[in-house]
Amino acid sequence: MTTATNIVRISKVIKDFKLSKTIVHVLKGVDLEIKTGEYISIMGPSGSGKTTLFNMIGGLDKPTSGSVFIDEIDISQLDAYELAWLRCRKIGYIFQTFNIIQVMTALENVTLPMIFAGVSDDEAREKGMDLLDIVGLKKRFQHKPFELSGGQQQRVAVARALANDPAIILADEPTGNLDLTTGDEIIKLLKMLSREKGVTIISATHDLKMLNVSDRVIWISDGRIEKIENRDELSISLGQIGEKWE
Amino acid sequence: MVQKNKSKSTLPEKQVVLPFVKSIEIAIKSIRSRIFRTLITTMSLILAISFYSYIKTNSHIITGIFFSGDKIAIQTLSHQGYELPDEGEAYTTTPKERWILFLSLLVCVVGIVNTQLMAVSDRFREIGTMKCLGALDRFILRLFLIEATLQGLIGSAIGALAGAVISMTGSLIKFGTMAFVFVNLNDIVISIAASVFLGCFLSIVGVLYPALLAARMRPVEAMRGRD
Numbered sequence: 001m002t003t004a005t006n007i008v009r010i011s012k013v014i015k016d017f018k019l020s021k022t023i024v025h026v027l028k029g030v031d032l033e034i035k036t037g038e039y040i041s042i043m044g045p046s047g048s049g050k051t052t053l054f055n056m057i058g059g060l061d062k063p064t065s066g067s068v069f070i071d072e073i074d075i076s077q078l079d080a081y082e083l084a085w086l087r088c089r090k091i092g093y094i095f096q097t098f099n100i101i102q103v104m105t106a107l108e109n110v111t112l113p114m115i116f117a118g119v120s121d122d123e124a125r126e127k128g129m130d131l132l133d134i135v136g137l138k139k140r141f142q143h144k145p146f147e148l149s150g151g152q153q154q155r156v157a158v159a160r161a162l163a164n165d166p167a168i169i170l171a172d173e174p175t176g177n178l179d180l181t182t183g184d185e186i187i188k189l190l191k192m193l194s195r196e197k198g199v200t201i202i203s204a205t206h207d208l209k210m211l212n213v214s215d216r217v218i219w220i221s222d223g224r225i226e227k228i229e230n231r232d233e234l235s236i237s238l239g240q241i242g243e244k245w246e
Numbered sequence: 247m248v249q250k251n252k253s254k255s256t257l258p259e260k261q262v263v264l265p266f267v268k269s270i271e272i273a274i275k276s277i278r279s280r281i282f283r284t285l286i287t288t289m290s291l292i293l294a295i296s297f298y299s300y301i302k303t304n305s306h307i308i309t310g311i312f313f314s315g316d317k318i319a320i321q322t323l324s325h326q327g328y329e330l331p332d333e334g335e336a337y338t339t340t341p342k343e344r345w346i347l348f349l350s351l352l353v354c355v356v357g358i359v360n361t362q363l364m365a366v367s368d369r370f371r372e373i374g375t376m377k378c379l380g381a382l383d384r385f386i387l388r389l390f391l392i393e394a395t396l397q398g399l400i401g402s403a404i405g406a407l408a409g410a411v412i413s414m415t416g417s418l419i420k421f422g423t424m425a426f427v428f429v430n431l432n433d434i435v436i437s438i439a440a441s442v443f444l445g446c447f448l449s450i451v452g453v454l455y456p457a458l459l460a461a462r463m464r465p466v467e468a469m470r471g472r473d
Contacts, residue, residue, distance in 0.1 A: 060378070060466045081382065084262045087465075088380020099375040103279040104272075116380040118263045144279075160379070 006072070007167055007200045008034040008057055013066035015052050026052045027063070028223035036167070037198045039191065039213060041205050044220035050204050051172065053220065057202060058091055058170045059083050071167065088116045092161025092199075094171040098153040100145040106132060106156045107141040113163040131159040135189060151182030158189055162199070169193070171203035175210065187213060264385045273392040280365070284397060287361045291401035292408070294354035295445040299409025301343055302437035307417045309337040310429035319424055326420065351448060358452025362394070366460045370467075377465035390457035394449045402445020406438045 015027040026049045034040055044050040055061035056068050059075045067074045070090060078086065087093075100109050107128050114124035132138045135155040137148075145153055154174060161169050171190065175183030191213040194201045203210060211217050219226040277284050308328060311319045313336075324330055331337050339347070366373075373386055414434075417425035 055466050058378075060464070081262065084377075084380045084382050087378055088262050093378045095375075097371075099371055099378075101372050101375060103276050103372075108275075112376070113379040115268055116262050116264060116385075118261060 005036050006033045007036045009069040011067050013063045016064045026223055030225055036200055038200055039194045039215045040202045041211050041214040041217045043217055048220045049223040050220050054172055054204055059086050088113055089164045090167050092166040092169040094157050094161050094174045096173040096176040098157050100153050100156050102145050106143050109156055110159045110163055117164050131162055135159045150178055154186050168200045173204055175207045262380050262382055269388050269392055273389050277393055287358055288397050288401035290354045290357035291445055292405040294350045295402040295405030295441050296409035297350050299406040299441040300413045301339055301347055303410045303413035303434050305337055305339055306433045307425050307429050312337055314428040355448050355452045362453045362456035366456045373460050374465045383461040387457050387461040390453055394453035398446035398449025402442045406441035410438050
């Protein structure tokens with residue numbers, strides 16, 4: 001990437017949770033910089049603070065101390081309206097459980113964020129169809145989620161995440177509920193988007209195939225960043241060179 | 247696609263919107279795809295409001311007969327066990343009737359609160375997802391309120407008409423056509439309208455707490471492993 005601006009900057013983030021009387025230190029001082037267009041994987045055992053860090057970046061949770069900057073805006077300073085705007089326009093979410101809105105068709109799911117963003121009906125519809133085309137579901141735009149397979153639902157979720165041309169896509173174990181082949185397809189799709197649209201992709205994962213396409217892998221353990229590996233180092237440490245998708 | 251976020255060091259502007267027409271569209275969709283749950287919520291409303299409308303219509307009909315001054319008809323009335331008012335006063339509902347009415351409306355509201363709370367926890371994930379996509383608290387609140395208003399309108403319209411029809415049929419059987427000769431139809435129409443209004447009001451009162459709960463929910467909580 002030629003544009004080496006930091007889209008995400010996390011500075012000395014500490015997060016504590018109160019569990020009845022004890023205080024649990026989930027994040028113990030995390031510093032991280034993510035550049036525009038990078039494909040980042042966050043790895044770590046469950047309970048390591050991975051999801052918490054994720055929620056911080058997504059503006060879903062606020063740090064106890066420290067700051068999270070998205071596009072050099074400190075998001076803990078934002079009020080509810082501005083946070084909603086950030087979620088709507090800057091960040092696209094992809095979840096492990098797809099979270100397609102059950103009562104809406106594929107197309108309606110994709111256009112919903114655009115409606116929130118104030119895009120006109122026709123424009124949203126047109127763009128929604130384009131996005132469904134990109135994820136290969138154009139013919140199924142009328143389908144309700146229960147008529148779609150898991151992989152197809154996740155594709156709809158990817159299209160929905162792209163609706164407002166976000167700068168960042170946050171994917172929390174996007175392949176966690178999918179079989180190997182379908183998972184592969186989602187990974188390919190994400191990689192393609194990162195390359196063609198220049199979207200920054202940050203994904204939490206256990207999936208080794210996901211690591212192969214990542215520019216950097218961030219290992220988290222016990223609330224701290226244990227190590228950050230670039231892809232070239234990674235290939236060696238995993239003992240395989242996953243250039244299959246290049 | 248070229249990213250358009252080069253010079254965004256200013257704070258984002260407040261511009262997340264959900265047009266009212268869209269809210270209604272989403273609410274209708276939601277009602278239609280959860281028709282069974284909607285029916286249960288609406289059913290308690292139909293029953294309570296039809297009871298209310300029945301009592302009201304009855305009292306109008308009895309007032310009508312009473313004012314007719316028809317001796318035989320008034321005798322039939324007291325044979326039926328109605329407590330007739332003094333000369334010149336309108337027939338009103340008895341305290342017992344009012345008490346039962348109050349109880350039935352109360353039970354109805356409690357029932358609505360109950361089913362709506364269920365509906366909210368059922369839709370945790372949906373609400374959380376919407377918030378992740380940029381929905382504001384008041385979008386969620388509005389969706390629930392619109393749904394409740396629509397349910398209230400439909401449920402109480404059915405209930406009010408059913409109550410009035412049952413009451414009129416009953417009177418027709420008891421008193422014959424005389425029941426309709428003296429009754430003021432305007433009064434009946436007004437009491438049906440009042441029943442519909444009351445039903446909507448109860449439906450909204452019932453959804454208020456569940457809807458606030460849903461709207462205030464933080465997206466993180468919604469996302470946290472619930473199916």
